[in-house]
Amino acid sequence: MTLFLQQLFNALALGGVYALVALGLTLVYGVMRVPNFAHGGLYMLGAYFTYAVLTGLGVPYVVALLLAAVAVALLAALLERVVFYPLRNAPHVHAMIAAIGVLFFLEAAVQLIWGPDFKQIAEPVPGILNLGGVIITWQRLLVIAASLLVMLGLNYFLKRTLTGATIEAMSQNREGARLVGVNVNRVGMLTFAISGALAAVAAALIAPIISVAPSMGEVMNLKVFAIIILGGMGSVPGAIVGAFLLALAEVFGGFYINLDFADVIGFAVLVLVLAIRPEGLFRRGT
Amino acid sequence: MTRPAFKPGLWGWLALFVLAALLPLLKPGGYVLDIAINTMIWAMLAYGLNVMLGYTGLLPLAHAGFFGIGAYAVGILTLKSGWSFWLAWPFAVILCALLGLLLGLVAFRTKGDVFAIFTLGVGVIIQLVINKWDALTGGNEGLNGVPPPQGFLGLDFSKAANFYYVALAALILTVLIVARTRGSVFGRSLVAIRGGEDLARSAGIDVFSHKLRAMMLSTALAGLAGGVYAAYVGFLGSSVTGPTTTFTVLLYLLVGGVGTLAGPLLGTALIYVALQFMKGLQDYQYIVFGPLLVLLVMFAPQGLAGLWDRSRLRRASARTERTVDHA
Amino acid sequence: DKVVNIGYSGPLSGGAAFYGKDVQSGIDMAIGEINQAGGVNVNGEKVTFKLVALDDRYLPNETATNVKRLTSQGIDVIFVPHAGGILTVQPLATRDPNFLLVAYSSEPKILEAKSPLTFMLPPRYDNYIAPFVSTQMKAFGKKLGLVGTTTAYGKQWTDAITDEWKKQGGTVGSNNGVDYNTTVDFSSAVTKALAEKPDVLFVGGPSQPTALVIKAAREQGFKGGFIVMDQAKFEQMTNIPQSYLDGSVGVLPTVQYPGSQAFVAKYQRLYKKIPTSEAALNYVGMQAVARAMALAGTTTDPVAIRAKLGQAVTSLPKSVGIYAVKGVTPAGHLDADVVAASVQGGKYTRLRLPNMK
Amino acid sequence: MPEPGRSAPILEVQDLGIHFGGLHAVRDVTASLPAGQITAIIGPNGAGKSTFFNLISGFYQPTSGRIRFEGQDITRLKTHQVVARGIARTFQTTTIYKELSVLDNAMIGHRVRTRAGLFDALLRTGRERHDEAGSRLGAMRALERVGLAPQAGRPAGALTQEGQKRVGIAMALASDPALLLLDEPAAGMNPEETVNLMSLIRELVTGGLTVALVEHKMSLVMGLADQILVLHHGQKIAQGTPTEVSRDPAVIEAYLGGHAHGGQMGQRTEGGAHA
Amino acid sequence: MLEVRDLSVNYGPFRALHDVNLTVQQGEIVVLLGANGAGKSTLFRTLSGLQRPSGGTATWNGVPLTGGKPEFNVSHGVSQCPEGRLLFPDLSVEKNLRLGAFVHRRDAAGTARELERVYTLFPALVEKRHAPAGSLSGGQQQMVAIARALMARPELLLLDEPSLGLAPLVVEQVFEAVQRVNEAGVSVLLAEQNAFAALGIAHRGYVLEGGRVSLQGSQGELLGNDRVRSAYLGV
Ligand SMILES: Nc1ncnc2c1ncn2[C@@H]1O[C@H](COP(=O)(O)OP(=O)(O)OP(=O)(O)O)[C@@H](O)[C@H]1O
Ligand SMILES: Nc1ncnc2c1ncn2[C@@H]1O[C@H](COP(=O)(O)OP(=O)(O)OP(=O)(O)O)[C@@H](O)[C@H]1O
Numbered sequence A: 001m002t003l004f005l006q007q008l009f010n011a012l013a014l015g016g017v018y019a020l021v022a023l024g025l026t027l028v029y030g031v032m033r034v035p036n037f038a039h040g041g042l043y044m045l046g047a048y049f050t051y052a053v054l055t056g057l058g059v060p061y062v063v064a065l066l067l068a069a070v071a072v073a074l075l076a077a078l079l080e081r082v083v084f085y086p087l088r089n090a091p092h093v094h095a096m097i098a099a100i101g102v103l104f105f106l107e108a109a110v111q112l113i114w115g116p117d118f119k120q121i122a123e124p125v126p127g128i129l130n131l132g133g134v135i136i137t138w139q140r141l142l143v144i145a146a147s148l149l150v151m152l153g154l155n156y157f158l159k160r161t162l163t164g165a166t167i168e169a170m171s172q173n174r175e176g177a178r179l180v181g182v183n184v185n186r187v188g189m190l191t192f193a194i195s196g197a198l199a200a201v202a203a204a205l206i207a208p209i210i211s212v213a214p215s216m217g218e219v220m221n222l223k224v225f226a227i228i229i230l231g232g233m234g235s236v237p238g239a240i241v242g243a244f245l246l247a248l249a250e251v252f253g254g255f256y257i258n259l260d261f262a263d264v265i266g267f268a269v270l271v272l273v274l275a276i277r278p279e280g281l282f283r284r285g286t
Numbered sequence B: 001m002t003r004p005a006f007k008p009g010l011w012g013w014l015a016l017f018v019l020a021a022l023l024p025l026l027k028p029g030g031y032v033l034d035i036a037i038n039t040m041i042w043a044m045l046a047y048g049l050n051v052m053l054g055y056t057g058l059l060p061l062a063h064a065g066f067f068g069i070g071a072y073a074v075g076i077l078t079l080k081s082g083w084s085f086w087l088a089w090p091f092a093v094i095l096c097a098l099l100g101l102l103l104g105l106v107a108f109r110t111k112g113d114v115f116a117i118f119t120l121g122v123g124v125i126i127q128l129v130i131n132k133w134d135a136l137t138g139g140n141e142g143l144n145g146v147p148p149p150q151g152f153l154g155l156d157f158s159k160a161a162n163f164y165y166v167a168l169a170a171l172i173l174t175v176l177i178v179a180r181t182r183g184s185v186f187g188r189s190l191v192a193i194r195g196g197e198d199l200a201r202s203a204g205i206d207v208f209s210h211k212l213r214a215m216m217l218s219t220a221l222a223g224l225a226g227g228v229y230a231a232y233v234g235f236l237g238s239s240v241t242g243p244t245t246t247f248t249v250l251l252y253l254l255v256g257g258v259g260t261l262a263g264p265l266l267g268t269a270l271i272y273v274a275l276q277f278m279k280g281l282q283d284y285q286y287i288v289f290g291p292l293l294v295l296l297v298m299f300a301p302q303g304l305a306g307l308w309d310r311s312r313l314r315r316a317s318a319r320t321e322r323t324v325d326h327a
Numbered sequence C: 001d002k003v004v005n006i007g008y009s010g011p012l013s014g015g016a017a018f019y020g021k022d023v024q025s026g027i028d029m030a031i032g033e034i035n036q037a038g039g040v041n042v043n044g045e046k047v048t049f050k051l052v053a054l055d056d057r058y059l060p061n062e063t064a065t066n067v068k069r070l071t072s073q074g075i076d077v078i079f080v081p082h083a084g085g086i087l088t089v090q091p092l093a094t095r096d097p098n099f100l101l102v103a104y105s106s107e108p109k110i111l112e113a114k115s116p117l118t119f120m121l122p123p124r125y126d127n128y129i130a131p132f133v134s135t136q137m138k139a140f141g142k143k144l145g146l147v148g149t150t151t152a153y154g155k156q157w158t159d160a161i162t163d164e165w166k167k168q169g170g171t172v173g174s175n176n177g178v179d180y181n182t183t184v185d186f187s188s189a190v191t192k193a194l195a196e197k198p199d200v201l202f203v204g205g206p207s208q209p210t211a212l213v214i215k216a217a218r219e220q221g222f223k224g225g226f227i228v229m230d231q232a233k234f235e236q237m238t239n240i241p242q243s244y245l246d247g248s249v250g251v252l253p254t255v256q257y258p259g260s261q262a263f264v265a266k267y268q269r270l271y272k273k274i275p276t277s278e279a280a281l282n283y284v285g286m287q288a289v290a291r292a293m294a295l296a297g298t299t300t301d302p303v304a305i306r307a308k309l310g311q312a313v314t315s316l317p318k319s320v321g322i323y324a325v326k327g328v329t330p331a332g333h334l335d336a337d338v339v340a341a342s343v344q345g346g347k348y349t350r351l352r353l354p355n356m357k
Numbered sequence D: 001m002p003e004p005g006r007s008a009p010i011l012e013v014q015d016l017g018i019h020f021g022g023l024h025a026v027r028d029v030t031a032s033l034p035a036g037q038i039t040a041i042i043g044p045n046g047a048g049k050s051t052f053f054n055l056i057s058g059f060y061q062p063t064s065g066r067i068r069f070e071g072q073d074i075t076r077l078k079t080h081q082v083v084a085r086g087i088a089r090t091f092q093t094t095t096i097y098k099e100l101s102v103l104d105n106a107m108i109g110h111r112v113r114t115r116a117g118l119f120d121a122l123l124r125t126g127r128e129r130h131d132e133a134g135s136r137l138g139a140m141r142a143l144e145r146v147g148l149a150p151q152a153g154r155p156a157g158a159l160t161q162e163g164q165k166r167v168g169i170a171m172a173l174a175s176d177p178a179l180l181l182l183d184e185p186a187a188g189m190n191p192e193e194t195v196n197l198m199s200l201i202r203e204l205v206t207g208g209l210t211v212a213l214v215e216h217k218m219s220l221v222m223g224l225a226d227q228i229l230v231l232h233h234g235q236k237i238a239q240g241t242p243t244e245v246s247r248d249p250a251v252i253e254a255y256l257g258g259h260a261h262g263g264q265m266g267q268r269t270e271g272g273a274h275a
Numbered sequence E: 001m002l003e004v005r006d007l008s009v010n011y012g013p014f015r016a017l018h019d020v021n022l023t024v025q026q027g028e029i030v031v032l033l034g035a036n037g038a039g040k041s042t043l044f045r046t047l048s049g050l051q052r053p054s055g056g057t058a059t060w061n062g063v064p065l066t067g068g069k070p071e072f073n074v075s076h077g078v079s080q081c082p083e084g085r086l087l088f089p090d091l092s093v094e095k096n097l098r099l100g101a102f103v104h105r106r107d108a109a110g111t112a113r114e115l116e117r118v119y120t121l122f123p124a125l126v127e128k129r130h131a132p133a134g135s136l137s138g139g140q141q142q143m144v145a146i147a148r149a150l151m152a153r154p155e156l157l158l159l160d161e162p163s164l165g166l167a168p169l170v171v172e173q174v175f176e177a178v179q180r181v182n183e184a185g186v187s188v189l190l191a192e193q194n195a196f197a198a199l200g201i202a203h204r205g206y207v208l209e210g211g212r213v214s215l216q217g218s219q220g221e222l223l224g225n226d227r228v229r230s231a232y233l234g235v
């Protein structure tokens, strides 16, 4: 029983990690329909910025996290302006390939600046919590809590605020959005900025648990794209449920079947769910 | 079809292939031959992708997986079961077509982006299965020592200069197949599906069965390319069967021109060779290549074949306003 | 004066770039030193070197293409640091144009191929197995848990350790290997392994992820010992509390070798980090190749160079010899004493390795 | 119900219905379309007219009821099978392949009459060559019927709105249908163009086609229809000749409004002169 | 006052509008007649800022409308119900309408009032308020498009074929509504194929042919003009 609970906690922490990264992508891919394969790159950059600020300026962890979020947000907005905005009318694959180009660039640039070696960020709250034999680190608890918080915030933003609605409106009909007075250029940049900030926050929170390396975004990329589709495009709760489902599948699949196949199980769940419910778990809300 | 497409025409293709056939006679270095053979292999895969993306308007991201299935089928059958390459190769192609059918039966329940990600998931699964099924595929160690095709007519295919002709023949076959498909009644129906599934359906096209057949053709071509790859490189590892390869080939296709006949070959040749040159830039290669990709997509959205089209159209319309109806 | 190009094809971008770069740094450093000293004397001619490094992203087919490119440029010595690539290009080495393949991989199959133009640098991993097992079984107990990485190399290690552990009378739990390169969080694999209450855990892959596995195990209350695969280096596991490493056995850090101080100091000055055996062994390899060229009196005949490698490695000056080298085996293996150690309180205790050839 | 002495029904629907979630978009509709005649379907916005067409053409699967075409049950057939049986349709908002040529559009419409598949394409079989020639012929014939033959080589998107509507009709005609469903064919047309369209439809019917159309332009409906079917909230509320229907108080109340005979009724009398 | 001076618009090499001059006075309803492809929609798109002209000017009470920024135009009181509707298909009807009031986003009370008004105008939309706009019938979508334009509480309302696809009864209601909106002080420029109904409520009108203004006059003049009668009224 403790074992089961331990694995459940492991899954929750992993799901939290996935959810945090996926939420940023929900905005640009799920809502704006920009297949931003550079999202993993922004996430990676967030980790490096956090690392750089921590080691370079010696500021507290929270400050480093915020600085990284701001920096990546600005960069993401720039990316929207320079790469995705000019491609807004092109077919999806074009933006996708351009995004991959950006990802290549970011990885190479980071490798050039910080080297290809793994970097490590110290846990801001070290130590573990022992709940009757079930062990969880504070950092993982932080990740779970943060992902839930971010989800609530994002859902509120999208569904309850007018700015949130303008993002969806713009993604569905750019001309229509302009006609009602939306400054689509600003909204586009804002959306990317938010998504970049979310990616950076996710990275800053996860970095202490994992190793920071230039290619860390690639593994995450595929998984979070899968999560968003799994949950249903543009659905915030869908992204969260998808993230935790994937994590549960990986952890318990690995536990009860074979660890060797943990990653396969995750994608098998994706393929299975979509084969049964082609529109994903949650239909896009209105 | 009257939609303008890059068509150097029959003579252009003939000339190209004759020239290509003469290349080994110039006794080029091993490296030149290697590049040429690699270009042909990846171009075939790009043609397979083009059947789906270019003609049917669907983006399948499991293509490297089928390439891998074709390659491993040839590798396993020749290496472990002692089959002749000439038997294993067609078998691999048929296997890929059948598996493509199977994938299509499920995957076509989804549409658009979901289809792309669904197939991406399948691609990842294929790679992981290849990677983990140690007993069959050699797992992470891979398969080493896949033999070159048995020679005939005194041709020893372990020599790159001779193997070159196997690859060239496969490429010619591929181009022929794709060209015929594109210009046919069947091909026009694919274009209709690309233009809008609902509309195609209401026009009386059996969308599902057309998509299935396009998928089979597409994965069969991937298997064809995979077979050549296995016999040429002689070593098979799972890393080449993953999404990275799919995206790389997608890139070739996009740069060359989606939906055109020359695009896949043109794009593969250009990017593959350019990447080889860029290796000299070492740490800076992706610093240059990344932005280059972005620029290409932005300023040549129709690809190189599209650029050619446009300039040719401009020249043509400057001369006369004659309407030519290419069938 | 003549400049001789040395070829290198390894992962310089992507997930394994850190590894490829480490290897490259060793070769680079050796070349830099040789050139600074005015090069080597081959048949009365001053010869300096230049490294031509090509990225292959760890893909064997890319390695093959790179090797063809390098040989067509007239390069006769090529370094490759991964088993897949090595095995793919090994048959090419003896064809026309032939070349000396300097293999940095501890995969025994490379030697089994009996290629006369292969020069393999690292010790065979199977040297480590028996002493690791006996040390840890004595110190901690008879039950082993497995959380190795699932690369080709890692799987072989896992199999070998499993066999040896059983041979020495222990029991082995289920295999909980995970891919260290794609796994985001190691906790669940560790939880699963610890559920069987092992006394010793087998771990190992790239150093930093390996450290995270060790950390997860300690955090979940594991008190036993670790057997650390040779790919992971203690000196790179600085990302976790060092006390977690107590009771581990693994490869002795390069810094700990008696003759290595000069090398380590110079390397740290150049690269601002601690050298691992990746850098050190390839450094030695490049030094040996240069010396063998001098001894053979040729820079272009791989067969002649290969023939002089044995003499070259034993006659390397003390300043560049990091390991105690006895020669090169007929199969082309560098016969060096590489030492393993167990860790306790930040101190390394050497383990005796049997000689198995 | 067809009046006695009139031709036999080509299409019969019985208790046809569908709901989307809680919405009963079409409910218990029983009706029949007499062969060789023009039936108009009218009703307020959202009455279920387009949905009715979507049901007949197999785009939606009905949740209740049956559809019989030429005496055979086609209720569960897929769209392309329905088209193959001889029912073609156009859409409310013009949907054609704008980037393809007018001829290509029509040839796509003819696809359902050809059999050539992938293998025929690869081997260039006799069937392939036969079908290719057949497509061209069938497409040109359809273009001639709508008067677009001279424009065959132009990209369809370059035509005017009205021209594009004709392309849509040509595409449907190319499938050689017995029954043609037109969803608001005159929307966005000015009176003159509307008159042209009316004569085109009349010609088609003279050629043996049965036509059902949805339209809000009363001038066209009253001027063309042999029979009118009125839907409201998914249900049939009236059926009969134009004169009968336009006097029906329920129809006036729900649909036509106070000025039932106002608007552009004037042109209903003539208009056959235009080609 | 809307003042259009020598306005020309090109699509690539093709000139869709040639030196168009027209005005709409404060409180006027002006109708624009013209065959398919005459350039009506082009003019509307230019006035709302979606399309940039290649020459000439257009001003609303002195404010230039030709900057190519629709958000600027709508915030200065010019709102359009466009051809093709340009709705947000996956958003609910109500969100579509609320977004119509985007320029008044700080005035929640005003938006709520306006929302009530458009719902009384189009009662059919009330039961659809939570349905995705894309699931509505063609005519219902047209209602949403008109209603959305009204939500901006414009001073100048541009209506591009508002009656397209609407049932006759609703067409009547729309025209009545336009009249009522106009009586409240809003100027209206209206393009219509349904010339009869349009001229019924218009004060003045223009006829556009091949991108040029070929005829203009008061309601009575146009209704009496033979060419207008034959081409646009079908009599
Ligand atoms: N796919 C769908 N999902 C949900 N509701 C739908 C769907 N299709 C139609 N409806 C609803 O069904 C009802 C009937 O729509 P339909 O399009 O058939 O109307 P119509 O009679 O053609 O109207 P119009 O004259 O405005 O075109 C409408 O209320 C519409 O919102
Ligand atoms: N985006 C475009 N690119 C090229 N030409 C265009 C474009 N939009 C319109 N045109 C052309 O400009 C001319 C005027 O079109 P416009 O849509 O303004 O006419 P309209 O009077 O609104 O016609 P309708 O009654 O069909 O709506 C037409 O010849 C049309 O083909």
Ligand SMILES: CC(C)C[C@H](N)C(=O)O
Residues within 6 Å of the ligand: C081, C082, C083, C084, C104, C105, C106, C107, C122, C153, C230, C231
């Ligand atoms: C640790 C290394 C000597 C092994 C190397 N990673 C290989 O691919 O074989």
Ligand SMILES: [Mg+2]
Residues within 6 Å of the ligand: D049, D050, D051, D092, D183, E137, E138, E139
């Ligand atoms: Mg309708």
Ligand SMILES: [Mg+2]
Residues within 6 Å of the ligand: E040, E041, E042, E083, E160
């Ligand atoms: Mg218009």
